[in-house]
Amino acid sequence: MAKIFAYSIRKDEAPYVEEWKKAHPDVEVEYTDALLTPENANLAKGADGVVTYQQLPYKADTIEALHEAGISKWSLRNIGIDNIDLKKAKELGFTLTNVPVYSPNAIAEHAIVQAARILRQDKRMDDKMARGDMRWAPTIGREVRDQTFGIIGTGHIGRVFMNLVEAFGAKIVAYDKFHNDEVEKKGYYVNSLDELYAQADVISLHVPSLPENIHMINDESIAKMKDDVVIMNVSRGDLIDTDALLRGLDSGKVFGAVLDTYEDEVGIFNANWDQKGVPDARLDDLIHRDNVLVTPHTAFYTTHAVREMVMQAFDNNLLMIQGKEPNTPVKL
C-alpha cells in the first residue's frame, strides 16, 4: 500500500486531506500540523512521498534529513520554490512538484473588490461611520467604470482580473512581455510600461518577482504615472519599492494603494501581533493610512483555492509514487 506523509496541514486544509483520503482508500495518508524541519523529517520514514507547504526555507539540512528518511518524491501545495535549496534537492535525486494554478479567481476577485473599495474611499467612510460622522463630503467615490485600468502581466490571474474589470465597464490597457492571443484580439496591449503608466488610473501588478521585475514600481515609474493613480499589488511584495510608494502617498500623487503583499512580509504575515504591535515601522505606517488597504497575503486564501492546493499536491505525489508523470513537475 502506497503511503504519503504531509507536513504543516492547517485546520482549514484537514477536511480536504480527509476528502482525498476517502477518495483513495488504497493509499495510506498521515499528516502533522508541524512544519518540516531536520528534526521531524523522520516522521516521514516509511512513506513513499511527502506533501509540504511552508514559507520558511527548506535548507540543505532539512532536505538531507528527508533523504535519510528514505524520501525522494516531494509535492508542494503551493507554487513558490524560491525557499528550497534546489541544488541540494537535485543532488539527492528528489523529484518535485508544485501547484502553479489553483484558483486565479481567488486573487482576481480580491483585487477587484479592493479596487472598488479604494475608489469609493470605503476605509475613510467606515472610519467616519464608526465615529458617528455621517456627513457625505469630502468622501466622494470614483466609479470603477470611469477608470482606465493598467494591467501589468496578462497571465492566469491578470486575465481573470481583466474579465472582472470588463464587467464593471472600465477601460483596459495591458502590458506583458509575451502577448496572449485573446487579449491581443481585444486590442488591450500597449507597447511599453511607460505608455501604460501615462494612461492608467489604476495600475495592477500581476507579474512574478523575477530579478528584472524587482522594484519595477519606484520613484521613476511613479513620476510617469497620472496624478491620483491607484497602485495595486496582489502579486509579490518586492515588485514595489516601498519607500518610493510612501513618498508617492505623502506627496498626494498616489490616490491610494492596495497591498496584499509587502517586501518584508516573511515572518510577519500570518502571525498575530495583537498587543505586541506590528514589528515593522513601514508596514505599520501603511496599515494605518486611510487610503491604503493592506491584507496579509490572503488574496489566495479561499476555500476553493485551499482545496485545489491540497488535491493537486496529493494527486501529483501519488502519480510520482505510481511511476507516472506528475501533472505539474518542477524542473530541477
Ligand SMILES: NC(=O)c1ccc[n+]([C@@H]2O[C@H](COP(=O)([O-])OP(=O)(O)OC[C@H]3O[C@@H](n4cnc5c(N)ncnc54)[C@H](O)[C@@H]3O)[C@@H](O)[C@H]2O)c1
Ligand atoms: N496574493 C496572492 O495570494 C497570490 C497568489 C498567487 C499568485 N500570486 C502572484 O501573482 C502573480 C501572477 O501569477 P499568475 O499565476 O498570473 O502568473 P502567470 O505566470 O500566469 O502570469 C505572469 C505573467 O507575467 C508576465 N511577465 C513576467 N515578467 C514581466 C514583465 N517584466 N513585464 C510584463 N509582463 C511580465 C508573463 O509573461 C506572464 O504572462 C505572481 O507574482 C504570483 O506570485 C499572488
